Amino acid sequence: MTRRRPSQILLPLLSMVLLLGACTAGADDRQAEGAAARAEAAAETVRVAVQTVQPRRVVVYDELPGRVSALRTAEIRPQVTGIVQRVLFTEGSEVSVGQPLFQIDPAALAADVEAASAVQARAEADLVNARLKHERVKALSATQTVSAAALGDATATLAQARAGVAEARANLTRRQLELSHATVRSPIAGRIGQALTTEGGLASVGASTALAVVQRIDRVYLDVRQPSMIRELLEEMLASGRSKDAAALPVDILTITGKPYEFQGKVLYSDSTVDSGTGSIAMRVEVPNPYRQLLPGMYLRAKVPNAIYPDALTVPQEAVRRDPSGRAQLAVIANDNTSRTRDVGLGPLVDRRYVILSGLKAGETVVVQGQDRTGGGQPLELVPYQSSAPKTEI
Numbered sequence: 001m002t003r004r005r006p007s008q009i010l011l012p013l014l015s016m017v018l019l020l021g022a023c024t025a026g027a028d029d030r031q032a033e034g035a036a037a038r039a040e041a042a043a044e045t046v047r048v049a050v051q052t053v054q055p056r057r058v059v060v061y062d063e064l065p066g067r068v069s070a071l072r073t074a075e076i077r078p079q080v081t082g083i084v085q086r087v088l089f090t091e092g093s094e095v096s097v098g099q100p101l102f103q104i105d106p107a108a109l110a111a112d113v114e115a116a117s118a119v120q121a122r123a124e125a126d127l128v129n130a131r132l133k134h135e136r137v138k139a140l141s142a143t144q145t146v147s148a149a150a151l152g153d154a155t156a157t158l159a160q161a162r163a164g165v166a167e168a169r170a171n172l173t174r175r176q177l178e179l180s181h182a183t184v185r186s187p188i189a190g191r192i193g194q195a196l197t198t199e200g201g202l203a204s205v206g207a208s209t210a211l212a213v214v215q216r217i218d219r220v221y222l223d224v225r226q227p228s229m230i231r232e233l234l235e236e237m238l239a240s241g242r243s244k245d246a247a248a249l250p251v252d253i254l255t256i257t258g259k260p261y262e263f264q265g266k267v268l269y270s271d272s273t274v275d276s277g278t279g280s281i282a283m284r285v286e287v288p289n290p291y292r293q294l295l296p297g298m299y300l301r302a303k304v305p306n307a308i309y310p311d312a313l314t315v316p317q318e319a320v321r322r323d324p325s326g327r328a329q330l331a332v333i334a335n336d337n338t339s340r341t342r343d344v345g346l347g348p349l350v351d352r353r354y355v356i357l358s359g360l361k362a363g364e365t366v367v368v369q370g371q372d373r374t375g376g377g378q379p380l381e382l383v384p385y386q387s388s389a390p391k392t393e394i
Contacts, residue, residue, distance in 0.1 A: 046378060048370030049385040050333060051319070055311040055362050058355055059249065060348045061303035066224035066285070068298045070215035074188045076101055077210050078203035079181040080109060084211075087195050095186045095214060102211055104203050106182035109175070116175040120168035123161070130154075130161035190216035191292070215296060220289045222253070222265060224302050225280040251285050252303040263288040265302065307348065313360050314353040316387065319368040320346065330360065331367035331374050337382065339367055339374040 082104035089101050137154040140146040184203075186192070192214045197203065203211060250264035265287035274281050285302050287294065294300070321329050328346045331339040347355030360366070367374060368385040 045381050046370065046373045047381040047383055048331075048339075048367045048374060050365050050382045051316065051368050051385040052365045053313050053315060053356075053360060053362060055313060058309040058312040058314060058350055059305050060307040060309070060350055060355075061252070062226065062306045063254065063301050064224040064226055064283075064304050065299060065301055066222045068287075068294050068296055068300060069221045069223060070190070070217050070296045071219045071221060071286075072188050072190065072216040073296075074186070074190070074214045075210035076184060076186065076192075076212040076214060077207070078102070078104060078184055078205060080104060080178050081202070081204050082106075082108065082182065084197055084199055084201045084203050086199060087197075089192055089195070089212075091192065091194050093192060095189065095192050097186060097189050099186045100183050101186055101192070102184040102197075102203065104182040104184065106179055109179040109182055113172070113175040113179050116168070116172040120165070120172050123164040123168040127158075127161035127165050130158040134158040184211065186214050188214055188216055190214045190218075217289055217292055217294070217296065220287050220294050220296070221268075222285040222287050222300055222302055224283050224285065224304065225275070225278070226270075226283055226304055226306070228274045228279055228281045249305045249308075251287075251305075253285075253287055254301040254303065256299050256301065258301075261287070261294075261300070263290075267304070309347070309355060312347070313356045313362060314350070315356060315360075315366055316368050316385065317349060317352045317354060319366050319371075320344075320354055321371055328354075330356075331371045332360070333365040333367065333380070333382065337379045338377055339371075339380060 084102055085105050086103040087101070088103060089095060089099070095101070134154040134157070137146055137151050141148065141151045192212055195212050196209055197211050249267075251267060253261035253263070253265055255261060265285040268284045268286050271282035283304065285304075315330065319330060321331075323329055327343050329341050330344050332342050334340050342359055344359030345357040347357045349355075365382070367380075374380060
């Protein structure tokens with residue numbers, strides 16, 4: 001048996017070790033290259049926030065200042081002259097229809113009633129006398145005992161007596177009516193203000209000052225003025241049928257500090273005359289006021305519709321960018337998840353969203369956040385846009 005020398009055994013072992021090391025180094029290099037490629041691809045992918053555009057109904061409003069007035073106002077005035085004996089209401093309270101408010105001294109009026117009643121009684125007695133005389137003359141005339149002239153006089157006297165009774169009755173009715181007016185009553189239901197006279201004051205027919213004022217304020221009017229051109233455009237839009245229910249659009253009410261009022265109003269009418277100085281037209285809005293928060297004379301703001309878009313495409317305000325020339329642009333996502341810059345036509349801004357008039361179609365996706373990182377044509381990682389602003393109905 002031939003014995004191998006140590007060098008003959010070590011050389012194959014060394015070759016195997018070198019071969020295994022080369023294989024391990026090659027695998028490590030490939031892993032490093034793969035990791036580098038993945039890192040490079042991740043570096044090229046840009047994350048952006050996007051939103052898909054869908055049509056929605058948008059109403060554009062004008063905020064117009066206006067002044068509140070009562071639904072109905074009644075100035076309480078006396079219909080007879082006399083001294084006020086009592087004030088029968090609490091100032092600032094709610095009164096009902098027919099509620100007594102003032103009591104005028106009725107003594108003189110009661111005396112007039114008695115006098116008129118006596119006149120009526122005398123007239124009725126004259127009528128009885130005239131009727132009996134007429135009957136006697138008529139009977140004698142049948143036997144030709146009296147002349148026809150006497151019968152004519154008796155007939156005329158009877159007619160005058162009947163007229164006298166009718167006049168006396170009418171005079172009595174008038175005096176009784178005046179006596180009833182000694183109690184001054186409220187013609188409407190509402191809130192009564194300050195009593196403008198006190199006990200002992202003179203209530204006079206035809207006086208320039210009312211005794212009190214009652215106002216119905218469970219609903220109030222808000223009178224505003226809108227530019228006539230905007231009103232004309234809105235009416236044309238309604239007439240074209242683009243919004244069948246727009247005539248009944250509610251009107252949002254804001255306090256003078258900008259706080260929203262919990263009830264909405266409705267437009268009752270627009271005036272038929274345009275103010276030649278301002279070019280505006282008067283509008284009246286009816287507003288519910290069950291808690292009596294709105295008082296006549298207050299200033300409010302009304303959000304009156306000036307345009308209606310039944311199928312508008314809207315995007316968040318921050319999605320719109322402008323080029324150096326000032327043109328509005330959007331970054332629109334293509335089929336390969338890259339973006340394309342597109343010029344668009346902007347409409348009004350409503351609740352921090354622009355109405356897009358041209359350059360965009362329903363169903364397209366636009367970049368809302370991250371537009372500054374989409375200029376290289378690289379693929380994008382799309383993340384749904386989440387608005388940080390409170391949601392409001394458009």
